[in-house]
Amino acid sequence: MNMYTIIRRPLITEKGTRLKDAHNQYVFEVAPEANKVEIARAIERIFKVRVNDVQTLNVNGKIKRRGRTVGKKRDWKKAVVRLAQGASIEFFDGV
Numbered sequence: 001m002n003m004y005t006i007i008r009r010p011l012i013t014e015k016g017t018r019l020k021d022a023h024n025q026y027v028f029e030v031a032p033e034a035n036k037v038e039i040a041r042a043i044e045r046i047f048k049v050r051v052n053d054v055q056t057l058n059v060n061g062k063i064k065r066r067g068r069t070v071g072k073k074r075d076w077k078k079a080v081v082r083l084a085q086g087a088s089i090e091f092f093d094g095v
Contacts (some may be wrong), residue, residue, distance in 0.1 A: 003044075006034045006039060
C-alpha cells in the first residue's frame, strides 16, 4: 500500500491539540486496512520523524435521520502516533 493512501488526513481537534502539547502525540485518519507497523513507517517517511508508539481505534459512523429516511455515516479508523522525544511535525506547529 502507498504511504499516502495509508495516511488520509491529520485530525486537528481540541483533544488532539492537548495531546500534542502534553504528550507529543499526533492524531491522523488512516486507511481502515492499515496496521500499526504500516502507519508508523508511513509517518516516518512522510514527515521524517521517529515514531515511538502507535495506537489505533475504529470509529463507528453515526446513525443520522432526516424525516423518515435513516442513513449512516461511514466507519473510519483513527491513529494516535507518539513521536520520539524532541521530534515534532511542522504541519501541526502553526495550529
